[in-house]
Amino acid sequence: MKFLFLESYYSGSHARFADGLKAASSHTIDLVTLPGENWQWRMMGSALYLARKKLRLSDYNGLIVTDLFNLADFLALTGTRHPPVMVYFHENQLTYPPPPGDKNAALLGMVNISTALAADSVAFNSTFHMNGFLDAVSTFLDQRPDCRPGRVSAKIAQKSMVLYPAIDAPPAGAAAHGRKTPPLIIWNHRWSYDKKPALFFTALQSLIDQGLDFRVALLGENTGKTPPEFASARDRLGNHLVHAGYAPSRAEYHRWLKRGAITVSTAIQENFGLSMAEAVAHGCLPLAPHALSYPEILPADAWEYCLYKGKKALVAKLARLTTGHETLVPLRRELAAAMGRFTWENRIAEFDRTLEALAGKKIS
Template sequence: MTAVAHVKQEFLGLERSIVVDDGLQDVRPFNRVLESMIPKESAEHRAERHEGVRRDLDGGLVGHGTSLRECRRIPRTVFFGPSRRLRAMSTRVLAFEAWDAGSHRAVRRSIEHHGTMGWHFLTLPGRSPKWRLRHAALRFSELVRDGMGGGGEPPFPLLDADAIVATGMLSASDLRATLPRPLRDRPLILSMHENQIAYPTSDGGKAVDRDRDAHLAFTNLASIEAADRVVWNSRWNLESFVTGMRNILSHAPEPLGGRWEDRLRDRSVVVPPPVEFDEVEDATVLHNNGEDSYSGEDGRPDDLIRVAWPHRWEHDKGCDEFLRLADEAWRREQDGGPAIRWVILGQPRQTVPDALKTLLERHDSRVEQAASLPRRDYLQRLAACDWVLSTATHEFFGLAVAEALIAGCRPWLPDRLSYPELVPTDAIGLDPWSDPGWNATDERKPTTPEAESLQARIRARLEPARAANAVKRLETIVQASIDAAVDETNS
């Protein structure tokens, strides 16, 4: 088992990664390797480094099993070193990410990149979700206590945190109860990336499993009660939790009353997750400049309509509906309709849903891509598509769909879940057969003023999710929570 210490010291112009053996007993040889990598610094930089406290491991050591005690035993040169952007920071945020994978990891990285506060992330790998919800808080508290020990080194500056941020993949009530006492009164901001009520169970789930999932929903509710502020990534996420919780509580042996909902709404705010517009736009520019373009034998772009389906290969992403639409597209093509080709960009799973298996077999010649791709290739392939299709029956925001819309894809979206929040009302229910002037063209541009206007309005609707904007909004909420706590203490 290994972990990667990501050494990033922007003011020294150094960025390296080192593999560390988790079983390392004597860190002195490792220290010498690290010291040899780091150029000599000036007295000014040294003073700034010892004053600054930003942990920049990219989730590596703690996220993959190494304890904070081992972090403490490695020289602070590795883990602390303010960049130009960070040196002026005064607000410190201790953040807990219990599911450091997929969109959770993307959000964390955006916060680290765009944040202006001092963010210190402790992470765990994205696996065993039910265990994470009940176990991660205790594990994090243990790691925090491990990181506070002596040994002659300056203690890991966890107790200097001005605020705590935790995602909904842990029990925030357990976290608040078990953290060292100095951290328990810090403002706690809960980020609800998803909720366990609207999260679907597997097909054919047993009643005992559904009952167990209700316990996970109560974990969410207890976390919300323990938090000072709750950040939801969509209105749908918030409302689906409230509606589902009402239903669950209606079966409780004693009524809880309605004040839980009042408290939830009073402390809740909707902030979209950060979407890296620049990354998507760069891929679109590369496509428009000729990379990864589709053309016929004469070198001109072909007249096929390419539709991206950017979902995980799981039952909750509507594989049955996807198969039905693929069948309908082939029938219409045979009758003289547009020729649609499918670009399946989602993450495959070990067990592929039967409907998706059938689609891949029945429409093999019309599927141009059916595998996960490296990030850069994924975005370029997305930029080469004309439409983005969602058939999901579960979605709390729709990060992949948002990226596709930014890349210039037309929306083929259902009137459900979070999608009405992503696009204007008149962009819901469109498809290649009821095209409002967005026919495939050589330049993949809208062909009518109405379509061009709609594309501009979609982009404006997504602007709050631009990474810099979303992270700034999150930090505003964190700062307001800190200020409120100070005012309460002084009153």
């Protein structure tokens, strides 16, 4: 079968997902992309731009878009017969905590709602994400002043599903599990307020105050306003800090993950946790909130060591992993193996079945 994938924000995890699906699928997937910049304008304007392209939609068995796209506008503007459409939600603007002063949250949330309503199938990257979005749709619309549409969340739920994404992982059994002394603590998230870096640096300061030996690598993208904690990281961490900045290549990024002993998340927003899952697959022990998607993607027998509730537990468990990481090699191996279920090799069959089911829907 033949599918058209319109990726309006071709960068980072969005680009890797699109490229990975195209490469792994048994079907033909043609990619049409726009640069991964100006994400709010992509949500509002990319449909108008792409609708003017000669895309020959009727040549395809199905159309794939993601959440940073206004599908309702696109279908209205193309005005021709179009194949059934699946929208894949990497994130959404209803549950994402808006930065202070952002006045576009309501508008962008409505784009997500109309896109989900216009699609034939709606896929989310975790159960946590799907349930959070569906709940938020009802809450959001109930807060509008008048003319509130009914049963919108229920209509979206009827065509919704969970499709876990794929991660970049080493071959089975190839994760690094040897001695890692002093332990290297990995931060591999966006340098953004929603990842709550202040809490992470507070936990590191506690390790320093306890006289514990460790090293830190600050990875991840910095695409917006840098939280002040990163600007002062060198002064605060001194010789503990061995790297600060985005890895210029995936190969170098993976080398850092293999060197790591522990990967930490202090996020207040995370729909799947690709960066954590990839670090674990490469041999890091995770420490993450007992919330968001983390209980869903990490095995339950690891929660005692790897999930925390509150600042006090974060500090205590990070100290525990820092001093005892070498005794936890069996857990590290177990977790790395568990992440194998998120490789394209193991994910693609479900994606292909979903695309085949999409193609079986009536062409509009």
